[in-house]
Amino acid sequence: MDNRLSNLYSLLAKQQRRFQISELAAHFRVSTRTIYNDIDKLNELLETVGAAEIVIEKGRIQYECEMPIDIEKILFKNNDFINSDQRIRKIRMLESVLLLPDNFSSETLLQRTLVSRNTLLNDLRAVRKELENNEIILETIPFRGYRVVGEEARIRNFLAATLEQDPLLFETEGFQAERNSLVEIDELIEKICNEIGIQLSDESFQKMILHFWVTKKRLQINKSLKQWQKKEIYNKEEQVLFANKQAIEDRFKQPITKAELVYLANKLSEASITNFQELLTDKWLTFNLIVEQFITAVDQDFPQIDFTTDQKLYKGLLNHLRPAYKRTLAGESIENPMYEYVLENYQELHTSIRTYVPLLETKLKVTFTDQEISFFTLFFAASLERNKFFVPHKTKIVVICNAGISTSEILKSKIQNTFHVEVVGTFGAREGIKWLTENKVDLVITTIPLELKSIPVVRVNPYLSEEDRESIHRFVKPIFREVTIEQLLTIVENYASLSFQATKSLSDELTTYLNLPKSQEKKEYQPMLKEILTPDLIELNYAAENRDEAVRKSGELLVNSGLATNNYVDGMIENLEVNGTYIVIAPGIAMPHARPEEGALDVGFSIVTLKEPVVFGHPKNDPVKIVIGLCAIDHQTHLKALAELVEILSHEENVAGFTSATNKIEIMNIIEGGKETC
Known part of the structure; x- marks a missing residue:
């Protein structure tokens, strides 16, 4: 029987010499990651019979045994x-029961x-x-x-979770034929993710493979999802799944309904991602505003840190919130592998975040588990780490981690706070290996087994133990202790009494001399709506023949006021084509915009009221009477003005005032008299 596990074990046992991982990968024509996974599976088998395990040390494998065992016999012939x-x-037994047809x-x-x-x-x-x-x-x-007997979606979710606990299943005789199917599914999911514009964490990618495979196997025994209610709006995942219907049917070797595609799309929307392109999806406006409110609330408990200016924190939470929300809606549980570490090292921070999570839960009408909440804590913890040190450019490092963006960010921050290095990127294994084929770095730090030919690799735990620090120390010179202005001022106060002004001056001077971050960095100002909306940015009773004309007019007002370039207007139109339905945020109101990098020059809004309502394609909120052009230079600066505008337009009398206005002053009066929100 031609089984790679058996052949790999036989090679190691017979020759009983050291092998490089890369050497074995080349021999079996697979990736080094596959060899690491194979060794893990072999060690599970060896443990069941009390045999010595295979040892991996610094990318080399050594196996010594007096009497080799018959791996094939364990896998296929011996119960x-x-x-x-x-x-x-x-x-x-569970897997068998759930994969068999009735009776x-x-x-x-x-x-x-x-x-x-x-x-x-x-x-x-x-x-x-x-x-x-x-x-x-x-x-x-x-x-x-x-x-x-049971709800089909529940059965599939439980089966996929069970399969996660059984890494050797696909090595057994009855499942050999499924290996090609898994490879095809792998390639299909990669294609779908590229089209959506997301990158899944390695762990989530493996879960998605199982969900696709489970769907295929359940359909083969005629277990399909029951009739579903047709949706009026489909999110990006659903749209891409629909577009790939034929490709999925080719790999499943059977027809697939929209209900099945929506189920798989939901699994994708629940998956943790490591990178994403900005997408307009359901509740996009709500997500943006409540993340800002959440950060501001937590920030009040930590006066020494300014969380509100951390763009990475805002983007990270916004990135994580949607899948967390989708998982909670679906009743999907998730475990944070760093949960105990969070409780031990960031207890005060985690307590604060649990206090303010109801801000998110109330608005989204869900209740997050403490495990899910601990992921939010990791984003704030990473922000804390970023605030501790300024690290000069030294050794160039890439971090490869399969546990998702929150774990990658906190590991990155710990590395930067400990060593004279520049972390040039954090990736999952797939994207990291791909990136390294075209870019050069001095060192790769990874939480997963990885072997690279020309670049040194150090494998560490996500929490970066002392042993891990010593391993990294062989390649770079570390900063041996954390230094903060607060610590230095405490020492000075033991020997001298300083006035408030003198303390502030000394703090500023030490901060500059030691190249440390300022403890109270000036917060990026968030203007109020009436500060940035002028009559020049308003157009009344514009005769637009279609939605493109309406959107373009709102963009031209931004360009004419020096807030954006013409490229930004093109980006608004392109975004409209991709996410047209989601920019219609309320009945009769659309809010088109583009990404900041597409030509945004400053924060601003334009308002266009239409002479005749225009259809944008939204099943409930059409036709559109008011078009609000949004120009944002980052993810946060515009949020205060946006919150004010959303509050103003939440009142029907203000919407009516906008649409009936005959001169710009009427609009300005509504804006200046509208309710202000912080």
């Missing part, structure tokens, strides 16, 4: 592997699980209880066998 581990046995028999289960009849019956009782805990019933039908 000791399953019988020896009750947890694995139950997992395999399967005990004999079928015996053939699949390779256990005795008595063991099978005992395990079935445990499996039945496990299913019931997840609102799934294993029903016995007299003279016919068994069938699984």
Whole structure:
């Protein structure tokens, strides 16, 4: 039997010499990552029979054993592997039960699980209880066998979660044929993510492969999702899945309905991402405003740190909030591998964030778990780390981490705070390896097994232990201790009494001399709406024949006032084509905009009222009567004015005043008399 695991073990056991990971990857024509995964699987098998494990040290493999075992026998012929581990046995039983069609028999289960009849019956009782805990019933039908009864989406989610616990399943004889299917699904998801404009974390990517595979296998036994309610607006994930319907059917080798595509799109929207292009999606305006409110609230508890000026914090939270919201809506649980670390090292911060999370929950009408909330804490923790030190440019480093953007950011910050380095990027394994083929760095720091030919690699834990620091120290010179202005001033106060002004002057001088960040950095000013909206930015009763003309007019007003370039107007039109329905934020009101880098010069809004309403394509909020052109130079500076405008337009009398206005002064009076929100 041609099995790579068996062949790899045989090679290591027979030659009993040191192998480079890259050497084995070349021999088996796979990636180094695949070899690391194979070694993990082999060690799981070796543990079941009490054999010595394969040791990996600095990219080299050494295996010494007096009597090699028969890996194929364990995998395919000997049921000791399953019988020896009750947890694995139950997992395999669950997988079999959920992958079989209705009316399967005990004999079928015996053939699949390779256990005795008595063991099978005992395990079935445990499996039945496990299913019931997840609102799934294993029903016995007299003279016919068994069938699984439950909500199909729940069954699929539970099956995918079970498969995550069984990395060796696809190495067994009955699942060899599925390997090509998994490769095809891998390529398909990569294509879909590129079209959406997102990059999944490595962990999320593997979960998506399982969700696609589970959907395929459940459809093969005629278990499809029930009739679904047609939606009026489809998000970007759904649109891309619909566009790839044929490609999915080709890989599934069967037709697929829109209900199935929407289910897979939901799984994508729940996945943690490491990078994304700015997308207008459902609740995009709400997400932007409540993230700002959330950061401002937490900031009040930490006067020594200014969270509100940290653009990375804002973008990171905005990036994470949507999948967190989608997961919570779907009842999907998530575990933070750094949860205990958060509680031990950032207890005060985590307590503060738990206090203010209801700001998000109330607006979104969900309740986040403490595990989910701990991810929010990691974003703030990364911001704290960024505020501790200014690190001069030294060794160029790339961080590769599969646990998502929050873990990558805190690891990046810890590395920068400890060593004279420049972290030029954080990536998942897929994107990192791709990026390194075209760019050069001095060192790669990774939380996952990785072997590169021409670049040194240091593998570390996400929390960067002392042992990890020593490993990195071999390549770069570290900063041995953290220095803050507060610590220095405390020492000075032990020997001298300084006035408030003298303390401030000394603080500023030390900050400049030591190249440290200012403890109270000036906050980027957020102008009020009446400060940036002038009569020149208003056009009344404009005769637009279509939505493009209406949007272009709002952009031209921004250009004429020096707030944007013509390229920005083109970006508004392009964004309209991609996300047209979502820019219609309320009945009769559209808010087109483009990305800051597409030509935004300053913060501003334009207001265009239309002589005749124009259809934008929104099923509920059409036709549009008011077009508000938004120009933002970053993710935050415009938010105070935006919040004011949203508040003003939430009142029907103000909307009516906009549409009936015959001169610009009427609009300005509404703006200046509108309610102000902070």
